[in-house]
Amino acid sequence: xxxxxxxxxxxxxxxxxxxxxxxxxxxxxxxxxxxxxxxxxxxxxxxxxxxxxxxxxxxxxxxxxxxxxxxxxxxxxxxxxxxxxxxxxxxxxxxxxxxxxxxxxxxxxxxxxxxxxxxxxxxxxxxxxxxx
Numbered sequence: 001x002x003x004x005x006x007x008x009x010x011x012x013x014x015x016x017x018x019x020x021x022x023x024x025x026x027x028x029x030x031x032x033x034x035x036x037x038x039x040x041x042x043x044x045x046x047x048x049x050x051x052x053x054x055x056x057x058x059x060x061x062x063x064x065x066x067x068x069x070x071x072x073x074x075x076x077x078x079x080x081x082x083x084x085x086x087x088x089x090x091x092x093x094x095x096x097x098x099x100x101x102x103x104x105x106x107x108x109x110x111x112x113x114x115x116x117x118x119x120x121x122x123x124x125x126x127x128x129x130x131x132x
Contacts, residue, residue, distance in 0.1 A: 002040075007033035067092045 003011070011029045015021065021029075054077065057066040065081050069091040078088040 002035060002037075003030065003033050004035070067095075069095070 002008075011026070011033070014029060015026055018025075054066050054068070055064065057064070057079075059065050059081055066077055066079050067088075068075050068077050069088045070076075071088070076088070078085070078092070080089055080092065083089060
């Protein structure tokens with residue numbers, strides 16, 4: 001199920017060049033190359049449901065309790081409120097910190113772009129100014 005690497009790469013490049021096609025336009029392009037695998041689809045859906053259940057496990061303060069971490073190339077789950085093992089929590093902290101840093105970079109990029117746009121003068125406004 002999914003896309004072959006070449007098709008995925010081609011669609012990715014097209015979308016980067018024209019994000020205005022939106023999600024529907026992207027889906028139309030995917031449809032042309034999509035390969036359906038029923039068994040893989042069922043497995044992915046069960047995996048998605050399991051991940052959703054895990055993510056909803058929260059403490060009395062509504063803070064997530066159970067996190068996944070990589071334990072010798074195998075995904076393992078730990079309840080950070082009950083675990084006495086520091087290593088998984090250190091790994092989870094690194095992962096969450098990396099995610100936060102990525103979000104902060106995205107926020108900075110957007111803020112920088114907004115500053116550029118705020119300092120731009122639109123051509124109609126410039127014409128109006130010049131024509132008095």
